[in-house]
Amino acid sequence: MAPVYMSALLPLAMAVALLVDRLGEPPAWAHPVVGMGRYLGLFRLTRLPPALGFIAGALVWLAGAVAVVFIALWLQGQLLLGLQPWASPLRLLATAALTGLLLKPLLAWRMLADEARAVEAALGESLAAGRARLSHLVSRDTAALTETEVREAAIETLAENLNDSVIAPLFWFAMAGLPGAALYRFANTADAMWGYRDEREWCGKWAARADDVLSWLPARLTALALLPPSLPALMREARCPPSPNSGWPMAAMALRLGLRLSKPGVYALHASGRSAAAGDLAAARGVARQAVAAGLALTAALAWALRSTT
Template sequence: MTSLITSTAVCMAALVLDHLLGEPRRMHPLVGFGKVAIWLEQRLNPRDPKAAWRSAHPLLMGSLAVFTLVAPLVLVSLVLMAVLSAPALILVEIVVLWSALSLRGLREHALAVADPLAAGELPVAREQLARIVSRQTASLDETAVASAATESVLENGADAVFASLFWFLVAGMPGVLLHRAVNTLDAMWGYRNERFLLFGRAAARLDDLLGWVPARLTALTYAVLGRTRRALAAWRTQAPAWDSPNAGPVMAAGAGALGVSLGGPAPYSTGLKQRPHLGEGPAPSAQTVLAAVTLLERGVISWLAVLTVLAFSIYLMTGTV
């Protein structure tokens, strides 16, 4: 079993790679995974009423699709853990975790929105925002753009950074691959519309399960590093009203930690969605987006610091590397 010192070192190395290189520019594994997922969904969830699989229950087909896509990744990772030597395995783990992380990517996307927003270039900010959120951005004002970008940083920080670190620490390479694959499928299929309501349910529920603990650790991290009392109050009183069991605590605690108001109505392709208000304070601005990025980065540094202290404490007590 990999020691905590080794796991912490892998996390640090992966984060350094992410800081220096960002996400893989070519042949990103998640892009390839997404293309395979699209191909499989079109065959197991066809819109043609005459298709052979049309009579099968979409919930069953969605569950089959999740298993078909995720199980081989976990199996291959388990085989690699069994056959690779320690140095080779550590290198593979670093690359896998690096490909699952998106700390630099979140910062770049946030700055791409915040910089033009601060400069008064609202159309450019809207265009950049449309690359990272699913809501309609063409009619959003400055406050709505800042709110959406802030929410994206807070929520994706939980999914693409803290959850990846958590599952690697808990279950190694199989854990991080399992979570990242399921999270990607939820992002693709987790819509509550006619096409995906049943087919995407397995991915959505499994993602909720895998994200439950990391989301609450993320919320706690935001609270400790920000306005703690406000963050905890928002988490306790406002998060339950949010439709996502994991995004609610993360964004409520994040809004409280930043001392701003998030949530509220948001336009989607299906119409205007009335969402609960989160946090308390002034409306968000371009500076709020940057503050959310800083909060996320301070959270990562704090996690690494705690892991380092724990790892060396265990080493001093047991002498085990």
């Protein structure tokens, strides 16, 4: 196969995936991330002692990771076989379209933007409705949050999940194709289900660390795609949250919008910024939309560069 075809395949598939994303999510029975969650939900490891819980959690994670990578690798191999005998532009486009359809469930920009919009709409009804809607997005207790704090949390979640749900899957797809994106989404799903400092701490410790490692570069790429006005300020503010990665896109969003974003008792990003008000969630969605376009351009260029040199 001519190198130019392989160089173009992944960038085209990324564009297809984001175009198809506008249609929404596939049904639950066909959604690979739902399947990953169901697999992880089969195991009840919290009653194990710490050392045994850690080992069991790591083994369950590794078994699931091997399975999703194998399935993604097989699917990708089947698609690439169709290009082997005759690498024409038409066949390239067909393969890119099918690859993009398989990539789509591993990223979710429209759903993320819709959830942020829904929080603002709920706040328009009442503070209680806004708190209830936000509770679907965050793990923190929303019962006592003020209207400003509800908006802050929604904007933080939008920024953090811009990495988890869009830029990081694209980055790992650029690096390793469908297996890379599938592995990342499995790691992120495992962290979302197990990576907490409660009774799940030891069985979820491997999952949390794996997600930290796989999200390290994409989180910083996401922060840059958000075009913060000051890199020194970004580097300073990103260290405020205890997570090694989530602070980067959240700090970039806070600086870009001039907002103070905080989690009471844990951190305050851009503490000198103004409080979030009506209209800021819409502004955050606009900034995130621009970052999706920038992230697509950057990861597509990475995919092209990696394969044009081989």
